[in-house]
Amino acid sequence: MHSVTPRSRLAAIGFLAGALVLTAPGAAFADWPPADGTQGHTKQTGSSSAGTLTSKVTYSGSVRSRGSGGLSVQPVTDWTPPACWYEPRSVGDFKQYVESMYEETINTPGQANYAKAAVAEFRDIYKDGKYKDYNEKEADEGNWWVAVQNPDRVDDPASMECSKLPFWVENNDDPGVDQAVTPKILAEAAYNAIQLPETKVTLAPENVTKVKLATWAWLDKAKFSEVSVTASLDVAGLNIQATTRAKPVSLRLEPGTGDAETFPASGVCTINADGSIGEPFAKGKADQTPPCGIKYLRSSGDGTFKMKATITWQIDWTGSGGTGGDLPDGTFGATQEVTVQEIQAVNR
Structure with missing residues (x-):
C-alpha cells in the first residue's frame, strides 16, 4: 500500500x-x-x-506476496493493470x-x-x-x-x-x-496480485530419457486448478469488490532444442474434460504416442536440455452490482532440466 x-x-x-x-x-x-x-x-x-x-x-x-517477484501471471497481449x-x-x-x-x-x-x-x-x-x-x-x-x-x-x-x-x-x-475506482479497476488490480501454482510438469521417464524414446508429460488436476483473488474497497461509504479468476486452459512444451518432436506437433496440450492436461504414463504404454509429450532426437551430451513448460490462463472477473467481463489471457512458464542419453546397443 x-x-x-x-x-x-x-x-x-x-x-x-x-x-x-x-x-x-x-x-x-x-x-x-x-x-x-x-x-x-x-x-x-x-x-x-x-x-x-x-x-x-x-x-x-490466492494472493502472491508483495515484492516477492513470485509466480505472477504475464498478459499475452500488450496490457498492464492500472x-x-x-x-x-x-x-x-x-x-x-x-x-x-x-x-x-x-x-x-x-x-x-x-x-x-x-x-x-x-x-x-x-x-x-x-x-x-x-x-x-x-x-x-x-x-x-x-x-x-x-x-x-x-x-x-x-x-x-x-x-x-x-x-x-x-x-x-x-x-x-x-481513473475513479470501479469494480473493473479493482479486477484489473487483482490481476497482478494472483499467485499461480508452480508449473512443474510430471515426466515419464522422470529425470533421464533416451534418444527417440517418447517422454510423456502431464499435469494433474489436483495440482493445477483455478485460482482467484478478490479486491475489495469499503471506505467513506463506497463499498465495492471484484473477484478475478484465472483458469488454466493449455500447456505449451518447448523442448529446449530444435532436435526434438512434440506431441501434439504444435507443442500445445489442451485441457482435458476433468481439468487435467496430458495423460499419466502407465505400464504397457511404452509403444504408444503420448497425447502430450516430447521425443528427443539427439543426446544432451554431458549437459541437459532446458525444457520450458508454459501454462496459458484464461482470466475473467465478476464484481459488485452484477458487473464482470474478460481480461487478457495470461501465461506463466518455468524450465525443467532434462537429460537425454543415447540408447546403448549390446554386441554379442
Missing part, C-alpha cells in the same frame, strides 16, 4: 514549482455509482500517519492526513524552508483557501477523493499519472476522472 498524491514532501516540493493548479477533470463515467447501492452517507475513519495515507484496497484469496486510481476518504481521515503531514514537516528540525512553505500552501487550499475547514460542515454530504498507487506498480512511472490534487465529490456524484 502506498501514499496518495501529494506524496509527503516529494509532492509538496513540486507544488512550489506551480503545481497547485488543479488539473482538468477527465471524461465522466456513463453511470455512477459504479454499482447499485455502493455509495451512501456512511462515514468511516481510515488509518493514517504523519505524511502518509494508504490505499484502502484489500486483497484475499498503475494508479482515485479513492474516496472521509472528511476526518483526510483532515488527519493533511494536518499530520503539515505538523511533521513544520516541526522537523533542519527541514528546508521551501518544503515548509510548500506544505503550508497545500494545507491552506483545504483549510482556509478554496475549501474551508476541510468541508467539515458537509461531512455527511460527500468525501475527498485522493490518488493512490497500485502496490504492484509503484516503480512504474505511470503510477504518477494520477496527479490531480485531492478533490471534493458529493455523495453519488460522478468523480469526473477516468
Whole structure:
C-alpha cells in the first residue's frame, strides 16, 4: 500500500514549482455509482500517519506476496493493470492526513524552508483557501477523493499519472476522472496480485530419457486448478469488490532444442474434460504416442536440455452490482532440466 498524491514532501516540493493548479477533470463515467447501492452517507475513519495515507484496497484469496517477484501471471497481449486510481476518504481521515503531514514537516528540525512553505500552501487550499475547514460542515454530504498507487506498480512511472490534487465529490456524484475506482479497476488490480501454482510438469521417464524414446508429460488436476483473488474497497461509504479468476486452459512444451518432436506437433496440450492436461504414463504404454509429450532426437551430451513448460490462463472477473467481463489471457512458464542419453546397443 502506498501514499496518495501529494506524496509527503516529494509532492509538496513540486507544488512550489506551480503545481497547485488543479488539473482538468477527465471524461465522466456513463453511470455512477459504479454499482447499485455502493455509495451512501456512511462515514468511516481510515488509518493514517504523519505524511502518509494508504490505499484502502484489500486483497484475499490466492494472493502472491508483495515484492516477492513470485509466480505472477504475464498478459499475452500488450496490457498492464492500472498503475494508479482515485479513492474516496472521509472528511476526518483526510483532515488527519493533511494536518499530520503539515505538523511533521513544520516541526522537523533542519527541514528546508521551501518544503515548509510548500506544505503550508497545500494545507491552506483545504483549510482556509478554496475549501474551508476541510468541508467539515458537509461531512455527511460527500468525501475527498485522493490518488493512490497500485502496490504492484509503484516503480512504474505511470503510477504518477494520477496527479490531480485531492478533490471534493458529493455523495453519488460522478468523480469526473477516468481513473475513479470501479469494480473493473479493482479486477484489473487483482490481476497482478494472483499467485499461480508452480508449473512443474510430471515426466515419464522422470529425470533421464533416451534418444527417440517418447517422454510423456502431464499435469494433474489436483495440482493445477483455478485460482482467484478478490479486491475489495469499503471506505467513506463506497463499498465495492471484484473477484478475478484465472483458469488454466493449455500447456505449451518447448523442448529446449530444435532436435526434438512434440506431441501434439504444435507443442500445445489442451485441457482435458476433468481439468487435467496430458495423460499419466502407465505400464504397457511404452509403444504408444503420448497425447502430450516430447521425443528427443539427439543426446544432451554431458549437459541437459532446458525444457520450458508454459501454462496459458484464461482470466475473467465478476464484481459488485452484477458487473464482470474478460481480461487478457495470461501465461506463466518455468524450465525443467532434462537429460537425454543415447540408447546403448549390446554386441554379442
